[in-house]
Structure formats: C-alpha cells, structure tokens
Amino acid sequence: MSTTAPDAAGMDHGAEALRADTPFERATIGLGTSLLAVVAALGLGAVILAGSGENPLTAYGAILVGSFGDWFAIGETLARAAPLAVVGVGAAVALRAGVITIGAQGQLIAGSLGALCAGFVLQDAPAVAAVPLAAVAGALFGMAWVLIPALLRAHLNVNEILSTLLFNEFAFLLLAYLLNNPLKEPKAITPKSEPLPDSVVLGDLVASTRLHAGVLAVVVIVALFALWTRSTMGYRYDLFGENPRLAHSLGIGGRRVVLNSLLISGALAGLAGWLQAAGLLQRLFVDIAEEIGFFGLVVAMLGGARPLGILAAALLVGALQAGGLHMQATEGIPASLSDVIQALILLGFAVRYAPQIAAIGRRAVRSLTDTFGAAAGWGRARGGAGGEA
C-alpha cells in the first residue's frame, strides 16, 4: 500500500508505524506525543502572545484562573465541556463509520428549538416527565435537521461535509427569523426568546455556578458510547469505516450505516442544543450554538473518537474557552487566542503519529526502557523470544 486511506478518526493512521512496538511503548508514545502536541501548541501560543506584546505568563495565568481557579470557574469549564462532549460523541459515531459531518452547529440549533417547543407544550407538566421529554424533543429535532443531508449522502452520494454546512446556514437563518418575529420576547431589545418554562429547566448542581444538572446526562451518554464501541453493531460500523468493501462483502449495508450514523450524530447534537437551552441559558439567543458544533468535531478528532479521549478533549477545550473569556475580561487579551491554541493542538495531534515524529518518541522510550528495563527486568525483550545466544 503506497497510499494511505484518509481514515475516519484521522488519528490512528500511524498505527502502522507503531505496530512493531510493544503495547507499553505504544501507550507511552501515544500519551507522550499527545502531551508534546499540547505543550508545543502552548509554546507557539506563547510566541504569538509575546510577538504581539502580551506577557504569555499573564495570559496563561488568566486562562488557568478562569478555568479551574474557583468553583465558579470549574462550573464554567464543565458547563462548556458538556455540550462539546455530547456533540463529540455524535461526531465520533459518524467518524468511526467514515462519515464526516460538520452539521452539528445546525442540529444543535434545531435541538434547542425542540427543547423550547417541548417547554411550550409541557408548561404545566411535572418536571419528572417534562425534563426527559424536552431532551427527547431536542434529540428528535436534531435528528430531523440531519435527515435531508443524510438521505442525500446515502442515496445520491452528495458530499455530507458540504451539505451539512449549508444546513447550518439554514438553521441559523431560521432561528434568527423566529427570534426576531414569532418567538421574540416582546420588550427585549436584542432578539431572544421568552425564558423556558420552569418545568423543563434543568436545576443548578452547585450553588452560585452555572453548572446545571444536564452535565449528568453527559456521563450517561459517554458511558453508552463506550458500550457502543464494544458492541457488535459498533464493530460493524467501525469495519465499514475502515474498509467499506470488506464490510459490503460481509453483508454490512453502506447506506444504512451512513444514514444511521448521521442520524445518531444529529440526535446527539440536538441533545447538546437541549443542554444549552434548558440548562445553561434557559432561553434561546441567536448565538445559542456559539461554535460548539465545530469544536465538538475538534473534540471528537482530538479524542481519537474514543470515549475517554473525548471526555479529556472536551475538558481541555472547555477549559481553554472558559479561561480564554476570563483572560479577555480581566487582561484584555482577545479570547480568540484560545481558538488559535486549540487549532495548534489539533494540528499537532494530526501529525503525532507521523513516522518521522513517532520515531523520535520511540527512540526516547527505548532508551528509557532499556535503561530502566535492564535494572527492573520489565523492559522490552531484546533479541526476540530466544534471547541472545
């Protein structure tokens, strides 16, 4: 094979380069190169800061304080990480099946509209019923928003990256229309909806933070995703993502896999919209989706489309964003710096398994294991099974 397939998750294409290594080396190199990517991104970020006349230490200090400095900051980080993780899981389901969707943005908007509709209908219902029904409504609306691109991809082979992108625009314009007209709170100056009825609103988990009960749903979703990756069905989807032709010959239908994985990702993006509408903001705003849809995909890519990876990546991105806003507010350094750092981390992750870079890591790990291994006896077995004669 002289051409490498653009594998779905995008992060594992170096597996080949690592195949000869022991599991210990592989894990160390994986973790080490990931950390290296983060450190390198922060280093480049520091260069940009210094180059623009800002003190990198001040900036990073403010990011740290704004993301983990106190309970409020931790609440902000978690509240931001929650929808990112949910979108990330959805994107990961699709990525594993070889489908790339950047439509989470639009599906998230649809999901928040679903939560709002549920709120109108269930105004007087008990919260026990209303809250889960609102979540379901969010998921269904999100799913509905991806239905057309999914059908187009499955049946007419219309590129899903670009069609979902267009549906983001439609969703945004629809929301803008609704919030400027029928859903507008009458006296409000900026377009926003009435507050969601209490019956569907998610309560705060920790007093005086914005951390709401919805983040508990994230734990459930990630756990379900972990089960999915180990299920027969999940395995089929992985197989399709890795080798559609083999999957086809094993009777795994491409259309159904593509359609279902897109619908699942849509439902999860819709759930993230529910988290935003019923949990964090409790109203609809024009920018309710912020850029969660896009960064959710970043989270899926950074997390290697794996459950724990996604959780870690969502925390990292959530912390950078919460901290970035704090930095902007206290130090006047634009929060866009967080985006720059995230982009650099993503680029670093994309090449962390490149043979040239993995080789450096491998050399480092080997010299370490050789040193310690000789002493402790758990190092890499030298000279194969027979040992050196």
Place this chain on the structure above:
Amino acid sequence: MAKLAELTFWTATISGGLRLATPLIFASLGETIAQRAGVLNIGLEGYMIIGALTSLYVTVESGIAVGLLAGALSGAVLALLMVWLCVRLNANQVVVGFGLTILGVGLTGYIFRLTTPLGAERRQVNILGEIRIPGLSDIPFLGEAFLSNSWMTWLAFGLVPVVWWLAQRTVFGLEVRAVGEDPDAAFARGVDVIRVRSLATLLSGLLGGLGGAAITTALVGVFEPAITAGRGFIALIVIIMVRWSAWGVAVGSFAFGLADALGANLRNIVSDSVPTEALQTIPFLVALIILIIGARRARMPKSLGFNYVPDR
C-alpha cells in the same frame, strides 16, 4: 414586485453577482489545481480569511499592490503548513484542513481585536475602482451589467484561461493530473509526486489568499471577524459542481455570486412581509442544488484526499 421587471434591478444584480463571484473565482481556481493533484484543502476558508486581513492591513500602510501580494503570500504561508503536515508528514487532510480553518479564523480574530480595541477606528481602504472598457461599457444594460467591473474582478476572470492553460497545456499540468489520478504510476514515470503536490497546494494558498484579499480590498473595504462567511467552503462546492474545470469555475462562481446578489437586492424591492432571512437563504439554496446536481456527475480525481507514501 413590479420592480422585478425593471432593467436597473437586473443591471445591479448582475454586476453585483460578478463582484461577489470574484473571491470565489480566485479561491476555486487555486483549489482546482490542488484537488487535481490529490490534495483536499478544507482549510481554504483559513487561507482566505488570513489573506483578507493581511491584504487590508498592508494596503493601509503600503498601498494596494503590496497589499495584494502580502495577502496572497499569507495564504501561501498557511498552505505551507498544509504541505508540511499532509504532503510531507502524511497527516489526515481533513483534520489538518479543519485545523487550518480554525487557525486562520482564530488568528485573524486575535489580531483584529488586538489592533482594534472597542471604540477604536477600524482600518479601512477605498475599495478598488472600476475599469470600464471604452465604448463597450457604454452599451445600455450589457455594458453596465457585465463590463464595468472592479479591476480585481477583471483579474479574476483573466486568470481563468491562465489556469486552464496551466492545467491542460503544460507539463506541470499533466504532472498535476497524473499525481492526482494515480500517484504510483506517476512516480514510476519519474514524476516527483511530493514536489508536484506541494506546488499545487501552495498555489491554492496563494490564490486563496488573493480571494480573501478581494473581499476586503474590492468588496468591503474593512475587515471584521469571520468576514469570509464560509466562502472557502462555497468554493469547494463550486469545484465539485463544475467537475474540476477552470472555465467551469468561472461559471459556477458567477452562479453563486448572482444568487447572493439576488438575495441582497430583492430585500430592497419585496414587501416587508417577506422575512429578510428567507431572502438570505437564496444563495445557500442555490449552493445546495448545485451540490446535488454536481454529485450526480462528479468524477473526482481518484486519489483526492489520499496521501502519497512512497514505498519504503
């Protein structure tokens, strides 16, 4: 609605369509070459926005010629990252492209906010003047609609035959198509696959940056965060639609620009009962239709999106 039948409406819409097509033509022409060589630049949006900011900031200081050059070069710098990470180190093209888009948008947002504190005056330039063809531009309707354009627009359309010639009539063009279709065979014939792909990607960066420059210097005159508004992705749609053809790029870009201008101009003449948001969907609806039609006949370069790893 009676105004719909008036000539002035269509004159304005067509000339507006040509204006709005300009950045798309630049970006899609470069990306056509890159995709023909097998490199998918999802980061085109990033090349464009960094070109938009750089060209404006440099034009304010040093004039339009240097500004445009700087805009193109800044796009190429981002494309250089694409070359290094994907063409050389074989990273996933979609992931890196996505990262480059975020990087471009984030970096320009950072620079803009830093140089433009709240309340401060924005850097702005006079948008480029029109070039009228003596005699022809005075033809009623046709002259006004089609032949009185910003010279950036003339440049964009002038570039179309150049790129066509480059792709179809030169050795480089042949090599580009060869490495995009079958890099192994091209390699066997002695083509330096990595070099051709690198050059093609850089070309996409240069023209992407120039496309961004067209937005700030020829269309708007100022920069604001996210000013490219997804045009990099629209360019990707145009390319699929026109099946990687340089002449097609001109037509497809004009179609999208026309829809864009139509949405904007209709706002002035329809009754207030039509929501402006509905009119704003027009260009995206057109893009969707283009995408669907394009997908039915698309025959993309065979190795598009696949990295080339020489046999070790």
